[in-house]
Amino acid sequence: MxxxxxxxxxxxxxxxxxxxxxxxxxxxxxxxxxxxxxxxxxxxxxxxxxxxxxxxxxxxxxxxxxxxxxxxxxxxxxxxxxxxxxxxxxxxPTNRSNIMELKAVALTAPTLYGGFFKVAECFRKDGPSGVPYNAYHKFDELMALTQGPFFRDQLVQKFIPSMPELHQQLINGLEVLDIGCGEGISTFAMARHFPKSKFYGVDLSQSALAKARDKEDEMGLSNVEFINADITQMPSDWTDKFDYLFMHFILHDLSYPTKALREMHRVLKPGGTLSVVESNTHSNLQENLDMQDRENILIEYIYSLLNCMPTSLYPGDGAAGFGAMWGREKAKEALEQANFRVVTVTEAYKEGVHLMCKKPMTG
Structure with a gap:
């Protein structure tokens, strides 16, 4: 041979x-x-x-x-x-008792499996457009596990202080909208730290908001309010209402991001700030493959394939289906097309990139 x-x-x-x-x-x-x-x-x-x-x-x-x-x-x-x-x-063994630190990683696969066979059907030309969000049992809980450490340990300690002007304004008192707040972990973190500011959490998931409201009752916070609403059709009386909009790993999931960004632009005051945190990736595959943390890139692609993209595409006609791996370049382009001025694009933490934007005073 x-x-x-x-x-x-x-x-x-x-x-x-x-x-x-x-x-x-x-x-x-x-x-x-x-x-x-x-x-x-x-x-x-x-x-x-x-x-x-x-x-x-x-x-x-x-x-x-x-x-x-x-x-x-x-x-x-x-x-x-x-x-x-x-x-x-x-x-x-006692030296293995820290295994619970890996709970978010461990529950990722079982949670995503909820839509596995439905996603497989979507590959066929005559298959469905996408998969409904409710196919993923306990997905809200998984997001609370995966995103919770950032909200608890970095959001008010490092992330917001990286914007000194906004930080001081929050101390003095602002109107804030937490978009896609889920179970409210991020909303509560900010509300506790900035008692003079008012925080609104908006989400489509009624089950997630029910948990947020239960927690609100337990905490007794008076500067928090949760609203079940579609961010592509927010209340008409919210025009120019908010000083600060916060959105964490939500934009790429939206079926109609253009409509959502249009609404976000409407409800943000002129001169107001928008923080969009997306996956710390690029829009070019090769650039992602060249990144050192290949394991994280793989996980992001799997999340995108099995959940982010199919749930975005589920409504069918005109749905975007960006997926988690659309990258910072396309995210920046979408924000600019919605008439936001992207001031900085910086790493929020290892897995997340922060696009800090401003709504122009005119236009």
Missing amino acids: AATELQCKGADQAFLNRISDQLLGGIAGIGIAMGMETGLFDVLITLGENPHTSQQIADTAGMKERYVREWLGCMAAADIIKFDATTETYWL
Whole structure:
């Protein structure tokens, strides 16, 4: 056999081995996600390194032993928890108790799988235009997990102070619209920090807003209000109402972004500020492939394929379907076409780019 042929076969096998490892990792990830969603990892962390039987663990968790035992087998096979065959007991080593830090990553695949087969149908020429948002069970909760750290740890600590003039204005008191607020994590973070400002959170998801309103009641904030509305048709009496608009990973998801931007321009006061945070990517594929954080780029493309693009395209006629990977260049172009002046384009954090805009005083 020729040397070149052997090299080709070796290369093919190396490729298959790499893909196999990725696929097997994904399968193991489903088991990990199940432990996080059910709370079994929390139970094991509470029990510490003291070995327990599957029945004891199930009793502590208030769950069915048969299901718990099967899950424990999965996690033992994945070498995540330890198993003593003599006593048939299980435990999670203390140095692995930080596994819950990966909850957002673990729940990504199961959540996106909700629309997997529906998205596959969209590929056909005679298939549906897209997939409804409600096909993705608990997607709002996933977004709260993935975006929560930025809202809690950076939004008012670093992000807003990077705009010193706006920062001072918020301290003094402004009218703010949080667009696509979801469960209100970002709205609450700003409202607590700037008590003299009034914050409105707007979202289409009634379930997300219900959680936001429950939290509002618990917190007793008087400078927050949540509205269930389509941002392409905001209240008519909102013209020139707001000093600051904040939008985080929303614009690329919209079916009709041109209409939304037109409305955003209407409700923002002349001279007001708009912050749009989008994925920290480019509009050119090669530029994305050249970026150092290839894993993050892959995750963004998967999110875009399985959720962002198909939900945007779902309404059909005229839907944009930009997807998460439309990139900063196209985002900037869309904002400028809507008559916003893009002042700066800077990295908000590793995964997000901040397009800070102004509405001109005239026009």
